[in-house]
Amino acid sequence: MTVTTTRPEPAVADRGTDPEGPAGRRVLTGDRPTGPLHLGHYFGTLRNRVRLQRQGAELFVVVADYQVITDRDIADRLAEHSENLVIDYLATGLDPESATIFAHSAVPALNQLLLPFLSLVSVAELGRNPTVKDEIAHSRQSAVSGLMFTYPVHQAADILFSKADLVPVGQDQLPHLEVARTVARRFNERYGAGIFPCPRALLSEAPLLPGTDGGKMSKSRGNAIALAADEDETARLVRGARTDAERRISYDPAGRPGVAGLLQLAALCQDRTPGQLAEEIGDGGAAALKRTVTEAVNEHLRPIRARRAELAADRGHIRQVLRTGAERANAVADATLAEVRAAMGAVGSA
Ligand code: ATP
Ligand code: MG
16 A cells, blocks of 8 residues: 655635635535435535535535445435435525536446545555444444445545545545545555645534434434424424423533534524523523524525425426536546546556
């Protein structure tokens, strides 16, 4: 294994990163179509994507459909979930005229990049990846598949094909991004080719939004409030959130994680600080806190949900967005694969 000697760039970009600058010209992110997007996605990455796009960055968004079978035996309702993801993207403000929104499975060159990339990381490195370990612990499969084990490399191909330099993600993705950075550096070094920029993560002010049980809000852990949920469902989910019996509401993330998570959520929706909100609720207890959170979330999401409903009525348009995105992504991925093959001296390369 070649060990890299060049000094790496910082792995996480400054929050106020300016996409006009050299660090942010091309942005790639994505999500697994395992269910509806939730507030963790929205505050964790979606708002950053929209902000970067509005500032002029070129955006690539991958619907990571092959990644669903990393930890599921059956890719359940894949097409429906994929289309719903696109509806969520457009409803929150992504513009498909300029953003390239595509499904992984529609871009075959991504899987061809996987082989040379796999040769650049060791089994021990993959085994140490904390996010893979965590996802294995929450997996519904009895045995860990080879795909589950190698999926950070799979994801490296999803990122590097676009030569993105900025990747807006939640905190759980940092170990995966480190793999992509390692692959980029090692490929460039091993083949003496400066093909891949070293991508940096962009974290939001909510890099790990807790769900209603206090753990990371996740599609697959039954603790999420979906963007697509209606107002009554939102109220029911917030009512069921784990808190404590203390009447006075205070912001104490270490000592009172359930209360702190709810305060954080309402504060994000109202663009205030959790401490201010806690003061205001005072001795109102968990019931008053939950009422505040429900109102804040429903109010913030009202226009997004209305837009969602309009978009959901025209599935033909959503499928067209994915077709156009796949065309653009294939052109970029084929060009990158041709460079990779040429750098490796592959037979048949130009
Ligand atoms: P699954 O349970 O199927 O893994 P998920 O809810 O974890 O779904 P992903 O599709 O794995 O969602 O993640 C997509 C993106 O959203 C990633 O960048 C991830 O870091 C970010 N993200 C997911 N959940 C949160 C959260 N609770 N807070 C902040 N960011 C999040
Ligand atoms: Mg996940």
